[in-house]
Structure formats: structure tokens, C-alpha cells
Amino acid sequence: MIAFLASARKALTRGVFLSGALALAACQPISIGGGTSGGGPAIDTSVPVPVALLVPKSSESAGTIATSLENAARLAIADLTSVKIDLRVYDTGGSTEQAVALAQKAVAEGAQIILGPLFADAANAAGNAVAGQNVNVLSFSNNASIAGGNVFVLGPTFENTANRIMSFAKRQGKTKVLIAHPNNVEGEFGRNAVQQAASRNGLAVASINGFEFSQTGVVAVVPQIKAAIDSTGADTLVLTSNSAGALPLLAQMLPEAGVSPLNVQYAGLARWDVPAQTLELPGLQNGWFAMPDQGMIQNFQARYMQAYGTAPHQLAGLAYDGIAAIGALVEAGDKKALTIDALTQGAGFQGVAGAFRLRPNGTNERALSVAMVRDKQVVIIDPAPTKFSGAGF
Secondary structure (H helix, E strand, O other), X not given: OHHHHHHHHHHHXXXXXXXXXXXXXXXXXXXXXXXXXXXXXXXXXOOOEEEEEEEOOOXXXXXXXXXXXXXXXXXXXXXXXXXXXXXXXXXXXXXXXXXXXXXXXXXXXOOOEEEOOOOHHHHHHHHHHHHHHOOEEEEOOOOHHHOEOOEEEOOOOHHHHHHHHHHHHHHOOOOEEEEEEEOOHHHHHHHHHHHHHHHHOOOEEEEEEEEOOOHHXXXXXXXXXXXXXXXXXXXXXXXXXXXXXXXXXXXXXXXXXXXXXXXXXXXXXXXXOOXXXXXXXXXXXXXXXXXXXXXXXXXXXXXXXXXXXXXXXXXXXXXXXXXHHHHHHHHOOOOOOOOHHHHOOXXXXXXXXXXXXXXXXXXXXXXXXXXXXXXXXXXXXXXXXXXXXXXXX
């Protein structure tokens, strides 16, 4: 535990953050416009459907991820029984300019839909480049700021996680939320997601406490959070930070300052079980966080390992999901299978981690379980739904 907290202090001192797919979002590109509710090509479902996969195969930093994404896409194609996909792989090299050129090239060569790119700025630019050709883009980003028009993000979003936690909190009788977030891009995304989810689910945001992303910033905000809870009567404390950021220090120092998990419900946007020693933190005991169905993910990992002899990257499932969605729609035999109306149909699709669906605003909704940390172990207290009903959020 001491070593874990020490490494977290070093990370805060350096002022860096790592957040899985969010780190791949790179920056905040300009959102594209355009697109209509029915936008997309008319296709012939009786012949193999050309799908362009844009991944950074030659990138030194992301080449391994690209290989994993391509492998997962091919695994998904092999699982399709009555649909033929003509997968065409284009190497972006991690370059936005190359992604734009290759997206245009892919469409010129007949691609009916684009899967990828990996980075948000590249996906945003590629989508903008082919919007006039009526082709949709299923990107691997989780940056909701690029979603819309003909661009969808497949990566898990803060919005989705926040809504799951806030809806569960409402059902448990919670009424007032306090948000603690670092003053950086990640923290602002998280703060906004919790604010919106709280409002959507009828919970009041009693206080928002931002802090400098450093050890000094964490130390300074702890008494402020304690005072805000005392003065507002907030019954739920949402921490947007992850284990590579401010979470370990907050979860250690807040209970020491009198913010007891026995009196205030801790909740988080990040996975608290990664790494495993995070579960030992005192502030997280009896706390809530959301996670996908681990049984389904382990099944995918085993199948991938059997097929390719190595473990998949944590983002590989996004490529599988993209092909699964395309395959399910094409299987219906409708020439409008790849339009925005079809992609956003309410029933959604079955993917690597369970049910998911694409939303008309370009983001996604994924079925998540609510987990509790109990005696330093993960306990699922509200399982992920197996299918969707209604319009979602």
C-alpha cells in the first residue's frame, strides 16, 4: 500500500494522467457538423460489404494496439454466419493527415462504412472528410466531444458510466451529490458527465470541488470537501479520478479527515479494481463503481488467445463490437443497414462486454454492472442488464 501511494504521489507531482482509452483521445478536436437522421449509403446485402478499418499499424507507440484491433475485427468476421464482410485495412501510422487521406481513399475504393481511426482528432478529421460522401465512421475513441453527424464513438464514455451510477444512487434513496475532480481535461469531462447525469436522474449537485492536479492540490481540497459535506448534507461523494491519478490519495486522506464511508456514500467514474491494490484503500470500502460484465470479457479474451496466441489489448473489443454491429444490421438484408437510423436502432447489439447501442448524438450506451468494494473485494450489487428497453438516456 505504501509503495502504491508513493507512486501515486509521484504521478501527481509530474502532473500527468493515464486513463485507459481517454489517454488515446489525444486532444479536444473540433466537433463536426452535418449528417442527417437517415445519413448513410444504400448497400447490396447479397454481396460482401466493404468495410474500411483505419488503424495505426506502423506507429511506434500504437502499433501493438492496431494489431489487436485488426485481430479482433477478423475474429468478429469469423463469428458471422450469414454475412460476408470485405475488410480492408488502412495504416494511418497514427497521423491525422494520413487518416484523412486514407478515409477518402477507402471511400473512393468502395468502403460503405469506416471502422476507426483510433485517436479522437484523427476520427474527427476523417469523419469530416467523408461526410459529403454519405459514409459513417465508427471510431475507437471515447471522446464524446467529437461525436455527432456521421461520427460515432465506440469507446466507453464518462457520460454512460455517470448515468449508471447516478441512476443507481437515485434508486437507493440518495438525493445530494458532491463532485470532486482534478482541474484538467479528464476531470472536466468527468465533472460535466456527473452533473448532467445527476440532473437527468433527479439528484441535486450540492457542491463541486475542483483541485489542482498535484499532491499539493489534493492536500488542499480535502478539508474543503469535508466542509462542503458538512454544510450541504451531501450524501454521495463522486470521485472522478482513477488509480493512476488522484484517487489513491483522496481515498486515503478523506477518511482521515473525517469523511467516513460509513456516513457518506463514495462513488467513482473509474474502475476501482485496476490495479487490484486499489481495493485496499480505506475510502473505497463500501463504495460504488461501474464495470462491464467480466464473464463475457474473459470469454472474449480466451477466444482471442486461442486464435492468436497472445492476450488482446484492452481496446481490442471495440473493433469486435463494431463488426458485430455491422454484421447484425447487414444480416437483416435491408439496403439501409448502414444508415444513421439503422445504426442507432434502440435494441442495440451484443458485443464483447454485453449489450451496447449507438445513440443519435454519436455517443454510445453500454450495459454496466454496479460493483461495491466489500472487505477489499469486488462484489456485484446490481448486474448489467442483458438487453435494452426504451429510448435510453
